[in-house]
Amino acid sequence: EIVLTQSPATLSLSPGERATLSCRASLSVSSTLAWYQQKPGQAPRLLIYGAFNRATGIPARFSGSGSGTDFTLTISSLEPEDFAVYYCQQRWLSGTFGPGTKVDIK
Amino acid sequence: EVQLVESGGGLIQPGRSLRLSCTGSGFSFDDYPMSWVRQAPGKGLEWVGFIRSKVYGGAAEYAASVRGRFSISRDDSKSIAYLQMNSLKNEDTGMYYCTREGGNGDSHYWGQGTLVTVSS
Numbered sequence: 001e002i003v004l005t006q007s008p009a010t011l012s013l014s015p016g017e018r019a020t021l022s023c024r025a026s027l028s029v030s031s032t033l034a035w036y037q038q039k040p041g042q043a044p045r046l047l048i049y050g051a052f053n054r055a056t057g058i059p060a061r062f063s064g065s066g067s068g069t070d071f072t073l074t075i076s077s078l079e080p081e082d083f084a085v086y087y088c089q090q091r092w093l094s095g096t097f098g099p100g101t102k103v104d105i106k
Numbered sequence: 107e108v109q110l111v112e113s114g115g116g117l118i119q120p121g122r123s124l125r126l127s128c129t130g131s132g133f134s135f136d137d138y139p140m141s142w143v144r145q146a147p148g149k150g151l152e153w154v155g156f157i158r159s160k161v162y163g164g165a166a167e168y169a170a171s172v173r174g175r176f177s178i179s180r181d182d183s184k185s186i187a188y189l190q191m192n193s194l195k196n197e198d199t200g201m202y203y204c205t206r207e208g209g210n211g212d213s214h215y216w217g218q219g220t221l222v223t224v225s226s
Contacts, residue, residue, distance in 0.1 A: 001170060031210075032210045032211065032212075034210075034211075034212035034213070036151070036213075038151075043203055043216040043217065043218055043219055044143075044151065044203070044213075044216055045216070046212060046213060046214050046215075046216075049208060049210060049212035049214070050210055050212070055214060056214075087150065087151050089151075089153070089212070089213075091153075091207075091210060091211025091212065094153070094167060094169065095141070095153035095155075095156070095167075095169065095211060096153060097143075097150060097151040097152065097153060098150075099150050100150045100151075
């Protein structure tokens with residue numbers, strides 16, 4: 001099983017700041033990595049697929065990068081609605097999610 | 107508009123069976139792989155498994171935690187994907203989401219989920 005590790009567990013930032021979230025895979029997953037956002041009481045929403053492709057309707061402030069085992073989700077300038085939990089997922093070998101990074105208001 | 111609606115959740119005793127359904131609309135259901143993801147209360151997301159479209163053989167794959175107990179099937183004529191859950195355990199409690207996958211297995215669309223509670 002491929003294990004995904006996300007860091008940090010919690011990121012405390014203010015609106016307007018830049019957020020950098022990390023996801024590391026225990027084995028190479030090529031570029032088959034996705035990022036999701038989940039708010040309380042809601043289903044997750046796809047943000048980034050294929051490591052760097054924005055999903056339909058996702059604002060340009062969200063960007064993804066990386067390949068192999070190390071990936072990054074960057075939110076260039078946090079908006080109030082961006083405070084949420086973010087998960088990475090690989091589907092290169094079966095499927096696994098990372099434990100999540102909570103972005104909360106400082 | 108793509109819509110996925112899960113149903114079939116509820117309170118069930120350990121050891122019993124339950125079948126969840128996911129009804130899709132607004133797209134050509136038979137063209138897409140479908141997956142199930144679950145979330146225990148207050149915890150993170152867990153991939154449960156997926157089923158390929160018939161064009162790609164229609165086979166299913168499962169997470170190790172549910173393999174041998176859960177099975178996924180699909181009825182493309184009704185645009186429904188099923189999750190059959192047998193020998194349920196307390197740790198199977200959670201919200202179960204149905205998703206429509208894209209080319210690399212990413213879940214582009216999600217239902218609102220159906221809650222399964224396994225308890226005596």
